[in-house]
Amino acid sequence: MTFNVNISSTINENEWNENLCKNSSSTIYQSYNWQKLYHEAFDSKPIFITITNNDGNVVGQLACLIHKKMLWEGANTISKKIGNLLELATSLWWYHGPIIHDKENQNEILSIILSSVDKIAKKHKVVNIRGISSPFMTQFPSSIFEKYGYVPEPRLTFVIDLNQNLDELYNSLKKDTRYYIRKSEKEDFEFHIADDVTAMEKFQDLKSEAKIREGEKPFRNLKFWKKHWKMMKNNGFEELILAKNKDEIEGTILVLFFNGNMIQHALANSPDYDLVGTFLTWNTIKWAQKMKYNTFDFAGVDPYPKTKKEKGIYFYAEKFGGKKINFFSYTKIIDQKKFYLSTGLKDPKRIISKYQGNKTNNTEKRNM
DSSP, rough: OOOOOEEEEEOOOHHHHHHHHHHHOGGGSSSSHHHHHHHHOOOEEEEEEEEETSSEEEEEEEEEEESSGGTTTSOHHHHHHHHHHHHHHTEEEEEOOOOEOOGGGGGHHHHHHHHHHHHHHHHHHHHHEEEEEOOOOOOOOOOHHHTTTTTEEEEEEEEEEESSSHHHHHHOOOOOHHHHHHHTTTTEEEEEEOOOOTHHHHHHHHHHHHHTTTTTTOOOOHHHHHHHHTGGGTTEEEEEEEETTTTEEEEEEEEEETTTTEEEEEEOOOTTTTTHHHHHHHHHHHHHHHTTTTTOOOOOOSSSOOSSSHHHHHHHHHHOEEEEEEEEEEEESEEEEHHHHHHHHHHHHHHHHHHHHHHHHHHHHOOO
């Protein structure tokens, strides 16, 4: 059998999404709407790869984004200017793909898609490629990605099957989780679905405060989050869930949905209330089940958590009783010089700190 390849930056939105929905492994991250969001927010360029068979049926899809400006968010002005001028960080990313509808010819179609990605990368002078497979599919053979120069890395998520009644969902929770849910329900928390874009500002504030507490630089771009609301919420792909205490927003979860799958895309809670996260997540799961979604995905955790933060995220996702699902990320560095130079420009303090640490270690070795 022969296959036809179409690579385009413009497609029919409805046809693309309808074909995705024929495959249960498709999520919002491969939708036309997700690519359009990043195009309008950061001027990233969406590219759509469509594979058809002799009968004209779509048998493979991959939506990817060429990022240039987005990757310099948070960098200082000089680094940003140098990086953009020299095109140091032009990257190609995709999430939760490729989507392959013809399982019998899966490996051949995957090879065609990866070959197409290489052509796109060459045309746009891409420095590195990063892709993430869908956790809802049987994973592709890593050997095919390795053949095309990718380095696979294991990832993990927890997914709750919502095709259960509430008693079954509740009984699948860990014993201590059930205890803290009961305790949280005695607090003055109220479950709300945001109905005004101004709630996005509080969501951003809570996220930024959490980053600062963790010693990290926060991503503050209210214009982006408002565009998120306009393009995703207003088109039925997103909700911002709130936990309020006496009319004050103390917890937030941004959920995305597509093709029966709900994804916890981001969450941020006030440090003043220990149980607000437990209350909000459990009530969001109940709401998702009531709305007839099939799955609730915690969007990924580090499979081998080392830091306190990584362990905390892992434990938090695990305690709600979801099934462990393994998937992969794939990285390919095309231009190593530009890649490492851009990494240094984006975070020079980190590079200097690493250099000073190496210098100290070398000095100690010489004095031994």
